Amino acid sequence: MTVATAADIEEQDTRRLERYRRVTYRSFMFAAVGFVGPSLIALANAYGDDIGAGVALAVLAGLGLLTWFYARLVRTGLEGGARRRDIAASGAVAGAVSLMLLVDPLFSVVPVFWLSAVVLTPMSRGRIAALCLGTGGVCAVIATVGAGRIAPDGNLPWYGVFPMVFAIYSAVCGVVAFVNLYQRRMWDMHRETHAARDALARLAVTEERLRFSRDLHDLLGHSLSLIAVKSELAMRMAGTDPERAGAEMADVRHAAREALREVRAAVSGYRAVExxxxxxxxxxxxxxxxxxxxxxxxxxxxxxxxxxxxxxxxxxxxxxxxxxxxxxxxxxxxxxxxxxxxxxxxxxxxxxxxxxxxxxxxxxxxxxxxxxxxxxxxxxxxxxxxxxxxxxxxxPADEPGDGxxxxxxxxxxxx
CATH class of the missing domain: 3.30.565.10 (Histidine kinase-like ATPase, C-terminal domain)
Structure with missing residues (x-):
């Protein structure tokens, strides 16, 4: 009869964890479409009127490189944390592409796109808040300059536009960071549950081994000690008192059979299924x-x-x-x-x-x-x-069947 072993259960649990990791990673990659799509629309709107072919190609290359960095940051963030070099390099690319805010406000999704991947790396709440405020500040500065360039006849002066835009961008960054951190926390909970199950299984195996070793010691310790003592005594008396030696060996045989009976009873108890x-x-x-x-x-x-x-x-x-x-x-x-x-x-x-x-x-x-x-x-x-x-x-014994x-x-x- 096939019996489910601990290895079978652990293998299935590992497959389930890997499947959830792929689902989590793909959900972040699907979210990337919501960031890259508006940027491409803004690039198509600005091409010809505001930028030429060279700038458009540079922006496309920047978006492609930023998307690659995003996938890398998501993967390393889920695995434990991205390296500072990757965070800094991706931040530089995001900052360069964000300059397109001077042309079209839809490019404001670019810094938020970068932030959504960076916050997956474990960091303190203070650093996350500083990151959101810093990203909101950079976006507000560029957007304020872009507003003056796109709408020079606006009613609000720059010192009226900047606080409003800064508050909006910082709030959006905070919401995106909260959502991604929540999803990251769900992934961490699955990993912790997997580790806890593995630890409990190993602990159960260790306790069973200890119990089995104690039972064997209690069953065989006394019997084997008796057999050893009786055998040595029989060896010493073999030449001087053969009858006594024979009696001692008879005791050895009886002790060995008793030990064998106890071991069989113990093994039968282990094999019994209640x-x-x-x-x-x-x-x-x-x-x-x-x-x-x-x-x-x-x-x-x-x-x-x-x-x-x-x-x-x-x-x-x-x-x-x-x-x-x-x-x-x-x-x-x-x-x-x-x-x-x-x-x-x-x-x-x-x-x-x-x-x-x-x-x-x-x-x-x-x-x-x-x-x-x-x-x-x-x-x-x-x-x-x-x-x-x-x-x-x-x-029942007192009611036998008639047929x-x-x-x-x-x-x-x-x-």
Whole structure:
């Protein structure tokens, strides 16, 4: 039977984190269109009347270089922080292109475009505020000069235009910085969650290893020490008192068999699958993998062999949910119907089958068939998958059945 390992869950969690990183990066790149588009429109409006072909080509090259810097700043900002050299070089390019504010006010998006990428690099709130005010001040100076050039007959003097434009540009820079910082914070939360899950998984493995080492020490420490002492005593008495040596070796044989029995019992305990423990473990694993799991309590009084089969069904079902679906929700119900107990696992996000089924469900069907039960599975609705196991409950000893036991249904059939 296939069992979901920690490596499988970690791999899926890593894929989910990488997918969210790509989505975050692409959202910033789509936002770049909203900044570059108005600049190109302004360049087309100014070409011919205000600027010539040489200046237009230089502005196009500047916009292309600034877009490249923007993508680089976004990528390095999400990875931990951009280098000062990249921030300074991109700022110089943005400042040069911003001089086109003297020609068309639509070029005011250029410095905001640069700012939106720079703020993704971790920095203090004071530096972000200073960056917004500085960018607003530079834009206000150029825009004030451009207003005097474009509309020389305006009613407001420069000292009336400058404060108003400065306040507008600074507010716009602040809003853009806040939005991008919020999205950056969401990305950081996903990274922190991924790191926390990895740390918890490693801690659980470490605790299990410590528990296993303690159990082995408690089981074998005394027995092996006794075997060593008895063996040395038998060796010393082999020549002088063979009967005593033989008795000591008989004790060694008894201690060795007792130690072997205890080890087998311990290993059997480790391999045993408990229904309640499996339900709790599966719920924790699915929640850690981003799947909302709702599981009801099993009925009371189920025989141990029935509980064991149901626990294996739950484990295999959770493995299939993690490996073969993009599930967001999974429900587990265990209900008694007359003389049988029925377990159903239903999840969404089932992917289309891309090959023959594995041996996990076949193994489940064989386990259930031993008790006269059956396992059925198949798609349910648009993207759902249903796994159902029905196992008959044994009749009470004082109420034997009157007729023959019915034959088990075909194992592993599809719904």
């Amino acid at each position: 229904l309640e423990a499996e339900l709790a473990g599966v719920r924790a694993v699915l929640e850690a993998a981003g799947v909302r799991c709702e599981a009801g309590a099993p009925p009371d009084g189920l025989p141990p062999e029935v509980r064991s089969v149901l626990a294996w069904v739950i484990r295999e079902g959770a493995t299939n949910v993690i490996k073969h679906s993009e599930a967001r929700r999974c429900t587990i119900s265990i209900t008694s119907y007359g003389g049988s107990v029925v377990l159903e696992m239903l999840n969404d996000g089932a992917r289309a089958a891309d090959g023959p089924g594995g041996s996990g469900l076949t193994g489940l069907a064989e386990r259930a068939a031993v008790l006269g039960g059956e396992v059925a599975y198949g798609r349910r609705g648009r993207d759902g998958f249903l796994l159902r196991a029905a196992v008959p409950l044994p009749a 023959p036991v019915p034959a088990a249904a075909p194992a592993g059939r599809e719904v």
